[in-house]
Amino acid sequence: MQTTRTIAIECMRYNPETDVAPRFQSYDVPFTDDMSVLQGLQYIKDHLDGSLTFRWSCRMAICGSCGGMLNGIPSLTCQSFLRDYHPGGVRVEPLEHFPIVRDLVIDQSDFLAKLESVTPWLVPREPQPPAGEPNRQTPAQMDAYYQYSQCINCLLCYAACPQYALTPAFTGPAALALLHRYNADSRDGGRAQRMEIVNAEEGVWSCTLVGYCSEVCPKGVDPARAINQNKINSTKDYFAHLLMPRGKGGG
Amino acid sequence: MNVRTYVRPTTGWWRRNPWYRAYMLREASSLFVTLYALVLLAGIACLVQGRAAYDGWRAALASPWSIAFHVVALGFFLCHAWSWFAVMPKTMPFVTVGGRRLADRAIVAAGAAAAVGASLLVFVVVWATQP
Numbered sequence: 001m002q003t004t005r006t007i008a009i010e011c012m013r014y015n016p017e018t019d020v021a022p023r024f025q026s027y028d029v030p031f032t033d034d035m036s037v038l039q040g041l042q043y044i045k046d047h048l049d050g051s052l053t054f055r056w057s058c059r060m061a062i063c064g065s066c067g068g069m070l071n072g073i074p075s076l077t078c079q080s081f082l083r084d085y086h087p088g089g090v091r092v093e094p095l096e097h098f099p100i101v102r103d104l105v106i107d108q109s110d111f112l113a114k115l116e117s118v119t120p121w122l123v124p125r126e127p128q129p130p131a132g133e134p135n136r137q138t139p140a141q142m143d144a145y146y147q148y149s150q151c152i153n154c155l156l157c158y159a160a161c162p163q164y165a166l167t168p169a170f171t172g173p174a175a176l177a178l179l180h181r182y183n184a185d186s187r188d189g190g191r192a193q194r195m196e197i198v199n200a201e202e203g204v205w206s207c208t209l210v211g212y213c214s215e216v217c218p219k220g221v222d223p224a225r226a227i228n229q230n231k232i233n234s235t236k237d238y239f240a241h242l243l244m245p246r247g248k249g250g251g
Numbered sequence: 252m253n254v255r256t257y258v259r260p261t262t263g264w265w266r267r268n269p270w271y272r273a274y275m276l277r278e279a280s281s282l283f284v285t286l287y288a289l290v291l292l293a294g295i296a297c298l299v300q301g302r303a304a305y306d307g308w309r310a311a312l313a314s315p316w317s318i319a320f321h322v323v324a325l326g327f328f329l330c331h332a333w334s335w336f337a338v339m340p341k342t343m344p345f346v347t348v349g350g351r352r353l354a355d356r357a358i359v360a361a362g363a364a365a366a367v368g369a370s371l372l373v374f375v376v377v378w379a380t381q382p
Contacts, residue, residue, distance in 0.1 A: 016255045072267055099256035107256050143352070144345065162271060165261045209338050210274045228342045 002032040007082050008089035009040050014100050031082040038066055038077040053103040061218050064154035069093040074159035074216045095159040114171050118179040123190025141186040148181035150219040157213035157223050163206050170206040173213040173223030180226035195237050204230045280331035283324045336362035
């Protein structure tokens with residue numbers, strides 16, 4: 001039988017209709033060792049304060065909805081456990097570097113726009129009929145991009161990235177990792193289309209390899225690697241255009 | 252979004268997390284690399300000007316303030332070198348050796364070993380050739 005203990009969960013609260021600035025509200029939540037922070041928030045909403053607003057869905061670290069700051073660390077609330085924050089308690093805040101809509105909910109529209117901008121689909125090298133030959137790929141070819149395809153768009157990397165905080169125009173870790181995922185895919189021919197994003201000041205060149213994005217990623221995507229490898233590609237592209245200005249093109 | 256969203260200020264961002272503090276230390280280390288390069292440059296300039304100038308530079312280096320600067324600079328150099336190799340795997344494409352991907356640890360270890368080896372070599376050469 002599991003023992004029930006109590007933990008203090010301190011939540012940032014913000015109601016855009018009544019508040020000028022966010023405030024904190026603390027709740028005492030009974031918990032067992034198997035409960036996640038998300039379950040703690042759900043307990044608050046079900047039993048203590050129905051107005052607490054937060055995003056969640058799958059409860060298993062695959063949907064990317066439940067990101068937040070737990071004691072200042074970007075974390076998925078479904079994958080973080082109350083037992084690990086006992087007895088000190090846990091302070092739950094919305095993801096850093098995003099505007100707060102209400103309580104723990106942030107406005108991620110900036111990220112969504114950036115995601116669309118990186119041409120995040122396979123661009124065929126030649127026009128293919130719908131019933132054409134299937135693409136073939138060796139395990140080694142898939143290995144080249146597989147980890148970058150694991151992104152769940154949870155935005156923990158954006159909350160971790162100080163350059164995104166200081167330069168909001170920065171395309172950012174997840175978007176650039178997805179860009180690299182397609183560039184590294186042997187089936188894709190769209191590299192040239194994506195170079196403008198890569199080469200921009202707000203592309204790879206805003207990254208100073210703080211590396212915290214890769215540290216907090218729950219899926220091992222390693223966006224720091226995706227971005228910094230493309231600094232080499234961006235440099236090569238720059239000199240290629242310098243030496244051959246009449247459109248090197250090339251996919 | 253037709254809601255009055257709240258944007259949190261970024262002031263003091265690097266003080267809030269040990270990772271950021273380590274990052275700022277790493278970035279600050281490059282300042283000491285620059286300063287030490289200027290010290291060496293001054294030494295070369297003095298060497299070109301002749302024995303007296305060079306001896307003057309050597310004497311200045313022996314002063315207590317200079318020793319203190321060099322101790323601090325050495326500390327930052329070690330931080331600089333270690334952090335350089337620690338992030339080096341992130342800047343390289345994947346390397347496959349004999350069908351298996353080369354581990355990041357191997358790249359970091361190789362880089363650090365090369366740095367230690369080169370430093371020892373320089374130290375030995377300078378020691379062996381002193382008059």
